[in-house]
Amino acid sequence: METFFSFVNENQDKYVEKLREIVGIRSVSSSANYRPDTIRMGEWLIAELERLGASTKRVEPGTQELEGATVPLPPVVLATYGTDPSKKTVLIYGHYDVQPALLSDGWTHDPFTLTEDEKGRLLGRGASDDKGPVLGWLCTIEAFQKTGLDLPVNIKFCFEGMEESGSVGLDKVIIREASDYFKDVDCVCISDNYWLGTSKPCLTYGLRGVSYFQLSVKGPAKDLHSGVFGGTVHEPMTDLVHLMTRLVDVNGKILIPGIMDQVAELTDQEKQIYKDISFDIQDLRGSLGSETEIYDSAEDLLMHRWRYPSLSLHGIEGAFYSPGEKTVIPANPIGKFSIRTVPNMDSDKVTELVCDYVKSEFKKLGSKNTVDVWCGHAGRPWVSSPNHWNFVAAAKAVETVFGCKPDLTREGGSIPVTLTFEEALHKNVLLLPMGASDDGAHSINEKVDRRNFVEGIKLYGAYFYELAKVAEE
Numbered sequence: 001m002e003t004f005f006s007f008v009n010e011n012q013d014k015y016v017e018k019l020r021e022i023v024g025i026r027s028v029s030s031s032a033n034y035r036p037d038t039i040r041m042g043e044w045l046i047a048e049l050e051r052l053g054a055s056t057k058r059v060e061p062g063t064q065e066l067e068g069a070t071v072p073l074p075p076v077v078l079a080t081y082g083t084d085p086s087k088k089t090v091l092i093y094g095h096y097d098v099q100p101a102l103l104s105d106g107w108t109h110d111p112f113t114l115t116e117d118e119k120g121r122l123l124g125r126g127a128s129d130d131k132g133p134v135l136g137w138l139c140t141i142e143a144f145q146k147t148g149l150d151l152p153v154n155i156k157f158c159f160e161g162m163e164e165s166g167s168v169g170l171d172k173v174i175i176r177e178a179s180d181y182f183k184d185v186d187c188v189c190i191s192d193n194y195w196l197g198t199s200k201p202c203l204t205y206g207l208r209g210v211s212y213f214q215l216s217v218k219g220p221a222k223d224l225h226s227g228v229f230g231g232t233v234h235e236p237m238t239d240l241v242h243l244m245t246r247l248v249d250v251n252g253k254i255l256i257p258g259i260m261d262q263v264a265e266l267t268d269q270e271k272q273i274y275k276d277i278s279f280d281i282q283d284l285r286g287s288l289g290s291e292t293e294i295y296d297s298a299e300d301l302l303m304h305r306w307r308y309p310s311l312s313l314h315g316i317e318g319a320f321y322s323p324g325e326k327t328v329i330p331a332n333p334i335g336k337f338s339i340r341t342v343p344n345m346d347s348d349k350v351t352e353l354v355c356d357y358v359k360s361e362f363k364k365l366g367s368k369n370t371v372d373v374w375c376g377h378a379g380r381p382w383v384s385s386p387n388h389w390n391f392v393a394a395a396k397a398v399e400t401v402f403g404c405k406p407d408l409t410r411e412g413g414s415i416p417v418t419l420t421f422e423e424a425l426h427k428n429v430l431l432l433p434m435g436a437s438d439d440g441a442h443s444i445n446e447k448v449d450r451r452n453f454v455e456g457i458k459l460y461g462a463y464f465y466e467l468a469k470v471a472e473e
Contacts, residue, residue: 001400004461007147008139012454015139016122019453020114022096022131023124029074029097029165032067038161041096042075045134045159052141054081054157057181061162061169074161076173078181081141082154088467089154091185091425093417094134094192095163098126099442106444120450128448129441133191133434133456134159140460152468156185163192163417166377171420178424187390188421188429189463191456195436196409197283201398201459203391204431206306206410207418209341209381211350214317215243215358216334219369224329233329234367237319240333243371246361247337248311252294252304254339256357259309262345266307274299277407287438306410310340340412347378379416388428389470396469397462401455432463 008015027041028034046056057078063070074097082089101111109115114124126132137157144151162168174182196202217236224233248254279298285291295301304310317334320326339350355373362371385391386408398406411431422429434456440446 001462001465003147004143004149005401005458007143008454008457008461011139011143011146012450015135015453015457016114016116016450018139019122019127019132019135020124022135023114023126024112026112027074027097027126027161028100029162030100032069032071035066035071035074038074038097039072042077042159042161045077045096046075046079048138049077049079049081049157052081052138052145054079054141054155056080059173059177061173064168073169076161076170077157077159078177079157079159080155081157082151084154087152087154088186088470089156089184090464090467091156091158091182091188091421091427092137093158093160093188093190093421094137095130095160095167096134097161097164098129098131099164101125101444101446108445111444111446116450121447122450122453123445123447125446127446128194128435128439129446130163130192132448132453136191136434136453136457136460139457140464143457143461151464153464154184155464156182158182160417167417170417174417174420175424182425185425185427187388187427187467188425189390189394190415190418190421190429190431191434191460192415193411193413193431193433193435194439194441195433196277196279196407198286198436198438200278200404200407201402202407202409202433203386203394203398204409204411204433205386205391206343206383207381207415207431208306208309208410208412209345209347209379209416210338210414211341211347211354211378212336212338212376213351213354214334214336214374214376215240216332216372217243217362217369218332218372220329220331223331226327226329229329234369235329236369237316237330237333239362239365239367239369239371240316240335242365243358243361244313244335244337247313252310254309254311256311256353258353259339259345259350262349263308264343266303270307271299273408274302277302277409279407283437305412307342309342309345310412311337312340313337340414341378342381343383345381347375347380351375351378379414380419382415382419382422382429383410384422384429388430390428390430390467393466393470394430394432394463396466397459400462400466401459432459434459
């Protein structure tokens with residue numbers, strides 16, 4: 001591994017330049033205007049994989065209606081590198097699409113021009129989520145090739161271009177290919193999450209699910225002038241704001257009856273895991289840019305981030321929100337909120353509880369407006385076993401590269417494809433993060449530290465090496 005590590009160190013500038021190239025491809029999956037760029041990013045990956053000697057398969061998931069147009073979905077890129085039956089086969093998942101980003105959002109530079117600052121931070125949209133990690137796997141293969149080292153495992157790749165827009169079409173591809181393209185897979189590895197802090201690596205064995213809701217209050221047939229109609233009609237915005245305040249309190253407590261009844265009980269064994277995790281509240285405050293956390297202890301903060309559900313209010317559609325003053329009464333504002341779900345919560349039951357509660361609260365208002373609430377999409381929570389040999393190999397790789405044991409963590413976010421892989425392939429799924437907690441994915445000035453990027457490539461190589469050792473044992 002020393003030969004491999006040295007080569008990665010010597011070629012890190014080349015890898016950064018390649019990251020700069022792909023950050024420059026504006027693969028924003030949520031925009032019809034950028035759909036050609038998103039497809040071009042998928043084609044870049046196919047070309048790069050083939051240059052490295054991998055066999056590729058381009059899967060077209062179909063089309064979608066987006067911004068009033070029918071547009072093709074970006075390709076799902078499948079690839080195979082190595083077919084030695086004596087080696088383990090690991091499936092690597094990543095995504096090549098990114099969140100929207102504009103300089104006017106508050107970026108210090110063009111978000112699609114990778115910029116390195118004096119702290120060694122590589123700033124650009126997708127640098128951490130998820131182009132840096134995706135590129136890291138390809139750099140790992142190239143490093144093995146250039147050093148003449150035998151890659152100790154076979155690799156299957158699955159890269160998608162719709163993760164930031166609900167992974168439309170991906171589940172069908174995975175389920176269809178489970179007994180075909182993925183039939184020889186022994187384990188799965190995903191690098192689409194982050195360290196708990198900024199200094200110590202982690203392995204992630206659990207994710208919260210997410211149920212996204214919209215709450216509509218409809219009244220007059222059109223927006224009204226408040227000077228003419230204010231005080232004479234039931235205003236939909238007033239009803240909506242009242243209902244949204246009845247969902248969660250200022251301390252994060254969900255007010256919907258029955259929601260907490262589904263949550264798995266906290267065991268003594270699980271309590272111990274939280275005591276052993278290295279977590280500094282200052283790291284959280286650094287990410288927040290403030291001291292507005294609800295809980296004082298690290299254990300309480302982590303539990304409410306990972307193993308308890310949360311409800312967040314996200315915005316109101318159909319209401320005036322631009323700068324300036326406008327005395328309008330919105331006719332049909334739509335509130336948006338989500339619930340992050342945990343084991344053993346059932347998505348359908350959550351939806352039932354939410355809808356019943358909202359309608360009962362609305363009835364108490366005596367309003368002549370009408371209300372509707374619905375769940376737009378629901379991703380289930382996921383928990384794996386950190387004692388599986390896949391995790392054991394990754395933990396040994398972390399010790400080799402970073403000189404410490406990784407924290408075993410769960411995560412507050414959602415990656416629904418994790419559960420799809422586990423259920424379709426019946427294989428263990430590992431989350432092996434490259435980035436740190438302060439990378440700012442989805443935010444302005446997203447970055448990946450050069451150190452994390454370079455050491456992450458080393459980690460991937462060490463992980464392959466340790467998987468091979470597990471196979472020998």
